[in-house]
Amino acid sequence: MSTDSLVKISDLNFSYDNRAILKGINMEFPRGKVVAIMGGSGCGKTTLLRLIGGQLRPSSGSVTVNGRVVHEMKHDELYQMRRRMGMLFQFGALFTDISVYDNVAFQMREHTDLPEELIRDLVMMKLNAVGLRGAHALMPNELSGGMARRVALARAIALDPMLMMYDEPFTGLDPLSLGVIGQLIRKLNDALGATSVMVTHDIQESMLIVDYIYFMSDGRVVAEGTPDELRATKDPFVHQFLYAEADGPVPFHYPAGDFAADLLRAGARG
């Protein structure tokens, strides 16, 4: 495993009251990689993400992010770290009473002092990256489920996170949207120079885009490897998860006008 991992999880144990949820977890997320965590319902995947984000404290062991032990961070340091994490949760709903544009601008306005003209350029770039620049004026109720997920993705990358965490990013999507979101997760990770971790049940989609997969069962890592290693394995647990299905090509960009004109209009507006 890489010695230059953004996230390192060492002998991590976590219990709710007396109930052990995570039992001696060891994982590494090397910089620049996309890692999937899979496993049955209730095996502790979401709990693990919350420990990485510092929302929960380990019973023993540690999570290290960017060289710092998360549970040893002071309040301010934790806040700074979280600003550099993008999180996309399955039900991470958009604000319904403001436009697509304002949803993406929200984080930038909250957390930076950037002038509105610059925010506009950045919002348009983020929306362009998810193929929805042309949809900037729409309201959330005018979007399909897949489009809403893409806007949430644009919002999650608004502040150029070093670590992206996805919790079930594919749930509830049709197969075409699912393929688009999967490709986007990979593309955005690489474009941002970020590191991504994705909790998911969708092994088929994950195998196409991730660098490494951890399988969890009952709070433990029971199998791990690259997609190629997992395809070749005889491990019955891994086999149980594997199945084959193909997705077709989809139009990526929502219809949009000229990008340069969109950016230039920022000047006229300011």
Ligand SMILES: Nc1ncnc2c1ncn2[C@@H]1O[C@H](COP(=O)(O)OP(=O)(O)OP(=O)(O)O)[C@@H](O)[C@H]1O
């Ligand atoms: N706040 C809490 N208090 C007590 N137990 C909890 C709490 N949150 C989660 N649990 C329990 O911890 C276990 C692990 O939950 P977690 O959400 O991490 O699982 P998961 O692997 O993400 O499951 P799923 O795939 O269904 O989302 C579950 O048995 C759950 O009931």
